[in-house]
Amino acid sequence: MAISREAVLAVLKKVIDPVAGGNIVASGVMRALNVDETGEVRFVLEVPPRHAGSYGAVKDEAEAALQALPGVVRVSVVMTGHSEKAPPELRNTRKAEPAGPERIPGIARIIAIASGKGGVGKSTLAANLACALAQQGRRVGLLDADVYGPSQPRMLGVSGRPASPDGKTILPMRNHGVTMMSIGLMTNEDQAVVWRGPMLMGALQQMLMQVQWGALDILLVDLPPGTGDVQMTLCQKTVVDGAIIVSTPQDVALLDARKGIDMFRQLRVPILGMIENMSTHICSRCGHEEHVFGHGGVAAEAAKLGVPLLAEVPLDLQIRIASDGGAPVTVSQPDSTQAQAFRDLASALLAREVA
Numbered sequence: 001m002a003i004s005r006e007a008v009l010a011v012l013k014k015v016i017d018p019v020a021g022g023n024i025v026a027s028g029v030m031r032a033l034n035v036d037e038t039g040e041v042r043f044v045l046e047v048p049p050r051h052a053g054s055y056g057a058v059k060d061e062a063e064a065a066l067q068a069l070p071g072v073v074r075v076s077v078v079m080t081g082h083s084e085k086a087p088p089e090l091r092n093t094r095k096a097e098p099a100g101p102e103r104i105p106g107i108a109r110i111i112a113i114a115s116g117k118g119g120v121g122k123s124t125l126a127a128n129l130a131c132a133l134a135q136q137g138r139r140v141g142l143l144d145a146d147v148y149g150p151s152q153p154r155m156l157g158v159s160g161r162p163a164s165p166d167g168k169t170i171l172p173m174r175n176h177g178v179t180m181m182s183i184g185l186m187t188n189e190d191q192a193v194v195w196r197g198p199m200l201m202g203a204l205q206q207m208l209m210q211v212q213w214g215a216l217d218i219l220l221v222d223l224p225p226g227t228g229d230v231q232m233t234l235c236q237k238t239v240v241d242g243a244i245i246v247s248t249p250q251d252v253a254l255l256d257a258r259k260g261i262d263m264f265r266q267l268r269v270p271i272l273g274m275i276e277n278m279s280t281h282i283c284s285r286c287g288h289e290e291h292v293f294g295h296g297g298v299a300a301e302a303a304k305l306g307v308p309l310l311a312e313v314p315l316d317l318q319i320r321i322a323s324d325g326g327a328p329v330t331v332s333q334p335d336s337t338q339a340q341a342f343r344d345l346a347s348a349l350l351a352r353e354v355a
Helices: 005-012 049-054 056-066 122-135 198-208 229-237 253-268 299-306 315-324 338-353
Strands: 030-035 041-046 074-080 110-114 142-143 173-175 178-182 218-223 244-247 270-277 309-313
Touching: 005 030, 005 056, 030 198, 041 056, 049 056, 056 074, 110 122, 110 229, 110 253, 122 142, 122 178, 122 218, 122 315, 142 173, 198 229, 229 253, 244 253, 244 299, 253 270, 253 299, 253 309, 299 309, 299 315, 309 338
Parallel strands: 041 074, 110 218, 110 244, 142 178, 142 218, 244 270, 270 309
Antiparallel strands: 030 041, 173 178
């Protein structure tokens, strides 16, 4: 018998928080609840370090209560925030058993949009691709996982803070036919996100697992540049159906793109292909075509690595203006030549049945 999230929460609401008062759900120490359809329940107890000793019994009580619940096969509780001075018997000395990548209920496919370095137009491409797929009838979500530089709220013209009716589940925002979530919706536009790795990983898991994404054909994840904590957490915690690598043609960008491809291969995520962004520039006055960053470098690299070249996107002023204005060029100028590259990319992914 499958266990429901509501049944688990009902049990946890009976466990008293010895420090904050009330129950551990209302006080907020219980975080990142995951109820698997196989009967496994996992969550984190994030406790104040100076009160760590008070929560050992709480952890044991929560585990015992959930084990007695019909349908629960296994309970895994990780307690964080312990002081090193806590008595050994109260420290969480058991290592959490590794749980493999999970599917997010309701989401058919997850595709990561990645780049080895910043400034190659990855987020602009992700926003336009999301809108292009939505225009072709797909139910599309876009997760802005670039925590340090979230730009999707501006590009998709979304403002305001997402609602959370129960204080735990977040309702995503929606515009241009795309369901979107970003850490940028939780902070002021000029506010820096000064977080270490564990906080990044926690935020990413919340945006993946605690957002009501609904039924989606595809969730695009706009990753930060590089090969860091966010990329690893995404691929280790969630089933990622493929990655698209965005690069400009120049050698410096391609050096980092290779590292990104190697990272995904180590994490066993299929590479769907590469995209050459800012491939060419055509002067709006005289029509002269110029390859500002070179040309063909990504195509050559894709051939060398044995992955498809999915698209060559031009460097064009209208693409930038549209994104800054909150309506990607695929939305504001859907019949333009500038939007054609993104429509072709969407069609190519649909034809390969990966979107």
